[in-house]
Amino acid sequence: MSRPCPQHQHPHRLIQQPLSDLTDKLRQGELKITAPRQAILDVLRKHSSPLTIKEIHTSLGKLDCDLATIYRNMHTLERMGLVRRYDFGDGAARFELSPEDSDAHHHHLVCSRCARIVELDDCFLNEFQDQLAHRHGFTQISHRMEFFGICPNCQAP
Amino acid sequence: MSRPCPQHQHPHRLIQQPLSDLTDKLRQGELKITAPRQAILDVLRKHSSPLTIKEIHTSLGKLDCDLATIYRNMHTLERMGLVRRYDFGDGAARFELSPEDSDAHHHHLVCSRCARIVELDDCFLNEFQDQLAHRHGFTQISHRMEFFGICPNCQAP
DNA sequence: CTGAAGATTGCAAACCGCTTGCATCTTCAA
DNA sequence: TTGAAGATGCAAGCGGTTTGCAATCTTCAG
Secondary structure: OOOOOHHHOOOOOOOOOOHHHHHHHHHHOOOOOOHHHHHHHHHHHHOOOOEEHHHHHHHHOOOOOOHHHHHHHHHHHHHOOOEEEEEOOOOOEEEEEOOOOOOOOEEEEEEOOOOOEEEEEEOOOHHHHHHHHHHHOOEEEEEEEEEEEEOHHHOOO | OOOOOHHHOOOOOOOOOOHHHHHHHHHHOOOOOOHHHHHHHHHHHHOOOOEEHHHHHHHHOOOOOOHHHHHHHHHHHHHOOOEEEEEOOOOOEEEEEOOOOOOOOEEEEEEOOOOOEEEEEEOOOHHHHHHHHHHHOOEEEEEEEEEEEEOHHHOOO
16 A cells, blocks of 8 residues: 655655745746735745644734635635645644645544644555546546544553 | 445445334433434435435424534434534535444545535445554544545536 | 736625523433 | 423524625736
8 A cells, every 4th residue: 555665754745845936836827926925835835734724824923914815815825736725624624735746645644632643645545536436437536535543642641 | 445346335325224223222322312303313314325414404394493403413413323424525514324333434425516425335444544543653543535526417518 | 117907905794514501391210 | 290301492602714895015018
């Protein structure tokens, strides 16, 4: 199934692309380069796991823009493929930068107590998902998968 | 991976247990047998795929109980293991009767346009999930997985 | 460099699914 | 039959998210 190669454990997490890269992508998408936009992308670049809107907002610190602005920007950036949205079932969407390889994706192991997030290897479901689509006549197939449990820190001593 | 045995395609969908069975389970759980409770279970027994609270409410028809009552009951029934909760990411929880084999579970293929739901075979992730828990030191591991796509009916003609 | 067009923002109000406090009603064991 | 525990209806409230609108900012052609 997935390969537990240690070097591959967190491959595309700390995304290294220079800011100019992102700026270019914004321009390509006919998006204007605004302070909130840049700051949001900055925050996401600094974190390795998905953040909620609130977390993004507080991480913005000095540049304290409106929540509605962040919500709107996350939609825009998602539509452009720059960020990816996750839903861990606690009622708040989370976002992280898309990996450079836009076809790749991965899943998460989330602690139900402290919400610590472990990023897993690249997904191994693509082949299965294609079979499924074919069998049931579906197109534009995709999937969501998350794992939940109690992380080592949260297990009673 | 999963076996596409046609007879097994929708094995535990139409749950056949007589109502008295459910009644017994309610009693065991020290739950009182009330009209809304019975009606909700009735509605779930008549449907093969997960229903939202709204759908349950309108399906109740004549017995038009309060939404809060349904919400509260779904919690209770879930805690008792009588129903299972699903989250397809559209912001509304969905519920279906638990299969008789309470260890078994399955996943869904959901049409992103019309919300048609295809019930899939029993899950094949248990082994993988256990490996994952062991590798990362997590306990009480569980997972969610859903597939999305455009169903045959919704594909442009 | 400037101004106009259009995108973006902040603010406030609204929305939606869901939860909760409270008074009243129902169930069920004794 | 009766009363305690549990369940319901109603209305208010909550958290995450969306939206209408007027003001502001980015961009680019001139």
